[in-house]
Amino acid sequence: MKKILFLLFAATLIAGSWYAYREFTRKPGNANSESTDFKLTAEELRAEFDNEDTANKKLLNKYIEVTGTVESVSPNEGTTDILLSTEDPMTGINIHLISEENEKVKSVKPGEKITVKGKCNGKLSDIELNAGIILD
Amino acid sequence: MLSRFLLIALFTLPSISEAQTKYFTKKGQISFYSDTPVEKIEAHNKRVTAILEKESGKIEFSVLITAFEFEKALMQEHFNENYMESSKYPKSTFKGNISNIQSVDFSKDGEYPLTLDGELTMHGVTRKVNEKGKLIISKGKISASATINVALKDYNISVPSVVGAKIAEIIRVEIVIPQFDLLKK
Numbered sequence A: 001m002k003k004i005l006f007l008l009f010a011a012t013l014i015a016g017s018w019y020a021y022r023e024f025t026r027k028p029g030n031a032n033s034e035s036t037d038f039k040l041t042a043e044e045l046r047a048e049f050d051n052e053d054t055a056n057k058k059l060l061n062k063y064i065e066v067t068g069t070v071e072s073v074s075p076n077e078g079t080t081d082i083l084l085s086t087e088d089p090m091t092g093i094n095i096h097l098i099s100e101e102n103e104k105v106k107s108v109k110p111g112e113k114i115t116v117k118g119k120c121n122g123k124l125s126d127i128e129l130n131a132g133i134i135l136d
Numbered sequence B: 001m002l003s004r005f006l007l008i009a010l011f012t013l014p015s016i017s018e019a020q021t022k023y024f025t026k027k028g029q030i031s032f033y034s035d036t037p038v039e040k041i042e043a044h045n046k047r048v049t050a051i052l053e054k055e056s057g058k059i060e061f062s063v064l065i066t067a068f069e070f071e072k073a074l075m076q077e078h079f080n081e082n083y084m085e086s087s088k089y090p091k092s093t094f095k096g097n098i099s100n101i102q103s104v105d106f107s108k109d110g111e112y113p114l115t116l117d118g119e120l121t122m123h124g125v126t127r128k129v130n131e132k133g134k135l136i137i138s139k140g141k142i143s144a145s146a147t148i149n150v151a152l153k154d155y156n157i158s159v160p161s162v163v164g165a166k167i168a169e170i171i172r173v174e175i176v177i178p179q180f181d182l183l184k185k
Helices: A002-025 A042-048 A052-059 B002-017 B073-083
Strands: A038-041 A063-076 A079-084 A093-097 A113-123 A127-134 B022-035 B040-053 B058-064 B091-098 B110-122 B125-138 B141-151 B170-184
Touching: A038 A042, A042 A052, A042 A063, A042 A093, A052 A113, A063 A093, A079 A113, A093 A113, A093 B040, A113 B058, B022 B058, B040 B073, B040 B170, B091 B125, B110 B141
Parallel strands: A038 A063, A093 A127
Antiparallel strands: A063 A079, A063 A113, A079 A093, A113 A127, B022 B040, B022 B170, B040 B058, B058 B091, B091 B110, B110 B125, B125 B141, B141 B170
């Protein structure tokens, strides 16, 4: 009986330590590892931010698939930002890609239609998404 | 007719009086560092919006809190959920002036020390700050940097004593603008 109790205790300790270690070293999620919360066009996403407070409550930290036309592709400190245009010339959708997308992004050209996925950070001059990937 | 004239005057006058050479970037960087003997924590944000008016020295930064990237997921989650409460306060801003902008010769390459006066808003708290930075002119391009030391308690950010030893009371915030682009003359 004592032996069983000891084994149970040891197993719990090992499982607990393993869990704690995994939790402590866990990397932040990105669009590859997280499921999609919303699918929107670039213009639909821009329109959501007509009311910034409501949009933040609904979309902040959510992973969104956004389809739109590429306005520009620009390097940003080892990764790339893709800007999608909307009907408002002052506001685009800016997706900050993860560095794993560095190769794939080379074939993305302005004017193309594209679907990207990223985590919504909110709105500055553009609506910003990070931890992003290219889907299609 | 008169009202129409007034309307036109109303819209054109401010634009004349406010004629400023504006510089803009969406790719400013803010990093912060918390060093304690127990743990070093750092986070980076490479999409800071900044606007600078050359003549008046007026300068503004805006940054989205959830766009800070950490090495570890738990740090990022605690930062957003427990300390910065980013769903409640998604943005942080600095609005102020470079008080010695007149000493910068924009036509001459060099490194110019700056004095920044303004208001920093973070975690729903706005406080006056006065910090040093520098502006670098190189081949007609303008870049800038500044370091701000932020005391967490000044911005009502409380760290539970259990994790207190891991997080510094004063956080070093480094702001780097790799390049300002001309916006409008």
